Amino acid sequence: MRYMMSYDWMETVRNTNQWLGATAEAMASYPAFAMWPNPALSWMAAWGEVTERSFHRMIVKPDWGIDSFTCADGKDHIVNVRTVVEKPFGDLLHFEVSGRPEAPRKVLLVAPMSGHYATLLRSTVRSLMRDCEVYITDWHNARDIPVSAGKFDVEDYTLYLVDFMREMGPDTHVIAVCQPAPLTLAATAYLAEEDPAAQPRTLTLIGGPIDPDATPTDVTDFGRRVTMGQLEETMIQRVGFKYAGVGRKVYPGLLQLSSFMSMNAETHSKAFMDQIQRVIRGEASDNDKHNKFYDEYLAVMDMPAEFYLSTVQRIFKEREIARNCFVVDGKTVDIGKITTVAVKTVEGSNDDISAPGQCVAALDLLTGLPDEKKASHLEPGAGHYGIFAGKSWRNNIRPLVLDFIDANSEMPNEARQTRHKHVSIGDLDNVTPIKTGSVPI
Incomplete structure (x- = not known):
């Protein structure tokens, strides 16, 4: 049960950040605020958009996108x-x-x-x-x-x-x-x-x-x-109650992603800050270079x-x-x-x-x-x-x-x-x- 709690905790953190991003974007985009233009609100909306998209992509299997x-x-x-x-x-x-x-x-x-x-x-x-x-x-x-x-x-x-x-x-x-x-x-x-x-x-x-x-x-x-005992103790968890594989032992995708990103944390941090600025300036799109890369990179599987x-x-x-x-x-x-x-x-x-x-x-x-x-x-x-x-x-x-x-x-x-x-x-x-x-x- 200890491992299920750990798995659900990671999913809770991910879900919470996705919700915070969506909430920030919605609040900062409230029509009435347009009467008093404020750079902080523009930044808040852009941060929310980038954050919500990023944390949502972590649980979505990308489409092949080869239609014709x-x-x-x-x-x-x-x-x-x-x-x-x-x-x-x-x-x-x-x-x-x-x-x-x-x-x-x-x-x-x-x-x-x-x-x-x-x-x-x-x-x-x-x-x-x-x-x-x-x-x-x-x-x-x-x-x-x-x-x-x-x-x-x-x-x-x-x-x-x-x-x-x-x-x-x-x-x-x-x-x-x-x-x-x-x-x-x-x-x-x-x-x-x-x-x-x-x-x-x-x-x-x-x-x-x-x-x-x-x-x-x-x-x-x-x-x-690393010994096999250390790997099993630190990397392996049981799937939580949200998914069909509840109870299955896995190496969680979210845990893998945290390892991937920690290797180049500064590079990833700069990439996301730059994307927020592009959203503020209206230069971002669904298929821009940042989104095309991170939509795939952030999509991880157990x-x-x-x-x-x-x-x-x-x-x-x-x-x-x-x-x-x-x-x-x-x-x-x-x-x-x-x-x-x-x-x-x-x-x-x-x-x-x-x-x-x-x-x-x-x-x-x-x-x-x-x-x-x-x-x-x-x-x-x-x-x-x-x-x-x-x-x-x-x-x-x-x-x-x-x-x-x-x-x-x-x-x-x-x-x-x-x-x-x-x-x-x-x-x-x-x-x-x-x-x-x-x-x-």
């Missing part, structure tokens, strides 16, 4: 976000472009379960939609999942990926972004032994901690310093406690993936069993979360894979987010990944030429999607 897309025919096509597989802790979504011929590449984008929603990869999805049929893992907020749904740890996550890959079939190219890279590698190895026909064609691992000790960072050092704790224990502390001794459902997964899936790693030279060396370590584990099916890329000057959502991704990494996919698609030449007639990279170089509300990173 301009295709090679020059027409705007409606995009339907269709659920292909529905599971308690996460779904498999397909961004279906109505009226467009099937794209030549079928891509599964594996999103992290690390505090933010899969919508954080919105710009990545949009950039791939030009040339691919894009699917993505959409993880659910643990606070909304009843306790009756059971646990969800790293093994369950891996088995979810196995099911998603089986559903999509062997003509699939998997791209894992950051945190899920080790588990995606394990899921592919699991299929290599249990269901070889369901393996994907290629696997691209972007900035993931395959071997966290290869190049230590503040993240890996934290995992070493992680299942089992997933968070098992990730720290088994991926970072015990390095089960790096030592090739990861166990799923009682069976040790041998990464060396991957013999046909082409694997590429992507790292950023300035990545301070998964530093260079951590991800490329996957290639050494692939002892059964021919060298010609292994590839790696180190992007100069790129940080963690840049390698999958920034300029480095758009201008350099994305074309390299698509070339890697094409080189290992194993399609007959005739079929490859036919499919490329429909949607080719060259034909779409100047095409941009409608409603480009991507999150600046």
Whole structure:
């Protein structure tokens, strides 16, 4: 019960600040006050608007915002976000472009379960939609999942990926972004032994901690310093009475957000003060740079406690993936069993979360894979987010990944030429999607 009270207390603080913001904005905007113009009232209304929006966004899942897309025919096509597989802790979504011929590449984008929603990869999805049929893992907020749904740890996550890959079939190219890279590698190895026909064609691992000790960072050092008992005592709480997951143990999103923001508190504080001034001057809008970024950044989700704790224990502390001794459902997964899936790693030279060396370590584990099916890329000057959502991704990494996919698609030449007639990279170089509300990173 102690943890429920802590969870409800955090939600109470958030709800109170949202209410204070809405109240301040309403009071300062009272029509009668307009007869006596006062800068303090203008500031109060602006503070209220920014505060109410910020604290409200913390419990709202962002929309994908990809409603239509301009295709090679020059027409705007409606995009339907269709659920292909529905599971308690996460779904498999397909961004279906109505009226467009099937794209030549079928891509599964594996999103992290690390505090933010899969919508954080919105710009990545949009950039791939030009040339691919894009699917993505959409993880659910643990606070909304009843306790009756059971646990969800790293093994369950891996088995979810196995099911998603089986559903999509062997003509699939998997791209894992950051945190899920080790588990995606394990899921592919699991299929290599249990269901070889369901393996994907290629696997691209972007900035993931395959071997966290290869190049230590503040993240890996934290995992070493803190004991599992300390983590469970300070980070884990039970969902309060307001949500369907009441009683479920989670790593609360609000607690994660406080950690995120404390790392750059001065920067965030200045950003919010500047936004208040823009509201006063009438320069702010729903889709301005500040709101586009913070609407996504502030939207956090609770992680299942089992997933968070098992990730720290088994991926970072015990390095089960790096030592090739990861166990799923009682069976040790041998990464060396991957013999046909082409694997590429992507790292950023300035990545301070998964530093260079951590991800490329996957290639050494692939002892059964021919060298010609292994590839790696180190992007100069790129940080963690840049390698999958920034300029480095758009201008350099994305074309390299698509070339890697094409080189290992194993399609007959005739079929490859036919499919490329429909949607080719060259034909779409100047095409941009409608409603480009991507999150600046």
